[in-house]
Amino acid sequence: MNEHAPGWYDHEGERRYWDGQRWTHSTSVPQIPAPGTPPHGQVPPPPPYGQPGAYGGQAPPFAGMPIARKEPALSLLASFFVPGVGQMINGDTGPGLAFLSAYLGGLVAVICLGWILIGFFGIPVAIGAWIWSMIDAYQGAVRFNQRAGYPG
Numbered sequence: 001m002n003e004h005a006p007g008w009y010d011h012e013g014e015r016r017y018w019d020g021q022r023w024t025h026s027t028s029v030p031q032i033p034a035p036g037t038p039p040h041g042q043v044p045p046p047p048p049y050g051q052p053g054a055y056g057g058q059a060p061p062f063a064g065m066p067i068a069r070k071e072p073a074l075s076l077l078a079s080f081f082v083p084g085v086g087q088m089i090n091g092d093t094g095p096g097l098a099f100l101s102a103y104l105g106g107l108v109a110v111i112c113l114g115w116i117l118i119g120f121f122g123i124p125v126a127i128g129a130w131i132w133s134m135i136d137a138y139q140g141a142v143r144f145n146q147r148a149g150y151p152g
Contacts, residue, residue, distance in 0.1 A: 067148040072141035079137040083130045086137025090144050095136065102129035 006020040017024045070090050079086030084100030087093070106126030113122070 069148070069150050070141040070144045072138045072145075075137040075141040076134050079130075079133040083133035086133065087140055090137065090140040092140055095140075099129050099133040099136070102126075103133070 006018055008015050009018050075086035075089050077086075078089055079099070082100070083103040084096040084098070087096030087099060103126050106122045106124070106129060108122075109125070110122035
């Protein structure tokens, strides 16, 4: 009985195909893994939190560069004047556009649909989006700073 199943094996300094009975003339060049590459079939461990991960076998374009701290007071102030801009400053474009749309939608409802809907829809939506936007902008900047490793 043969000790090896058919397949590619290292034989005399090269990879040759064993057909189960004998070595064939088919050869291949042994694959040398790149430095730092885990053995075949193993998944590399994830990088520590806050550290850049592998990007196509290379470091990301801005690896090692410091991440700018976001100022919570500036985000709050921006959302005070234009709801949603504070979120956009923090990098949360989607929520920023949602707050801006809700605020403008409430104002349009008041202006276009008249004073009938003031107490029911327009003004509560506009004021609610304005206040919630300021709170979320401030908290979003604090969360961003915590993820980036800045204290409090």
